[in-house]
Amino acid sequence: MAQLLSRSRASMLCRGMQSIPVFALARPSLSLCYQQRSQPKRWSSHSPLGLTTDPPRKKVTLGNLQSLYKKGEPITVMTAHDFPSAHVADAAGMDVVLVGDSLAMVALGMADTSEVTVDDMLLHCRSVARATRAAFTVGDLPMGSYEISPEQALETAIRFIKHGRVQSIKLEGGKEMAPTIAKITQAGIPVLAHVGLTPQRQNSLGGFRVQGKTSKSAMRVLEDALAVQEAGCFGMVLEAVPAEIASIITQKLSVPTIGIGAGNGCSGQVLVQVDMSGYFPPGRFIPKFVKQYGNVWAESLRAIESYRDEVKSRQYPAREHTYPIPREELEAFAKDVERL
Ligand SMILES: Nc1nc(=O)c2c([nH]1)NC[C@@H]1CN(c3ccc(C(=O)N[C@@H](CCC(=O)O)C(=O)O)cc3)CN21
Ligand SMILES: CC(C)C(=O)C(=O)O
């Protein structure tokens, strides 16, 4: 990887950065992006943050996800709520990027997910869609936008496709949502179902509670899973159920289960990006199922503190961060100022 990076950097210099194979790198790093900041022509015009335009990467399709499932290869899913978080998830090779309504809590600071609106979701979906070159995109229908009738749900789903620019939608619920899932899939919109712990129903579940902890409750989750499969969903999130139950349910199905807090026997996994990357202050509660793979908060804190210190001590901006003016122009200007 290091070798690949340095070879690529060398070729960047040789060719005056005309055709940098950014996405030829397994994991193009952010630092690489920042190094190219002085070459604005490298980036497509539609984004100030710089989404590279070449070489094009193949978009993941439903068919690709199905063949991963058939091969028994785990499907990787990551949430994203804006352009940079989608960009990095896509660059890291996620199969699916989900614009989860968890963004209510992690990006908008709401106490739970019930407050977020369709319009809020659509703004975030569009920003994610712009950055997601390869991963298959899913938009999470927020509470209140699909429960009233299959017609209401289809209308909302169409808005997600048309205005959110995502490729599919997700909605929470089991048996009772089967007619709704059928209605949406029949309109040509792929549906990812979501059973087990359904956070939008936390008030009737008594909070964010593990589901399927008794034989009776586990049977309800299985029945929900079979019903949403029958209704035509292309897969389902299986949230917060005991690992053994999730394994058995997965084996009973012919569509993939995407587990979160459901153990290693699922067909894929999903985590909330800010949780797994550690982009939250120390001491914040995280669910038991989260593995923290990074410490983005600490890195961001360190960077901002360094900036603060360097501004206060006038170390920043240094010479290299300023624009030059020809000496004679400067002298002429100084004279003009004196005359003033
Ligand atoms: N940042 C974030 N990460 C998530 O995974 C997430 C959200 N937000 N918001 C929407 C839902 C809510 N989620 C949650 C939140 C809390 C627990 C939780 O407290 N679980 C307890 C188990 C309680 C029990 O034993 O029943 C735990 O200890 O992990 C679980 C899922 C998952 N989703
Ligand atoms: C955690 C995933 C499955 C989700 O629904 C969300 O992020 O909203």
Ligand SMILES: [Mg+2]
């Ligand atoms: Mg959600």
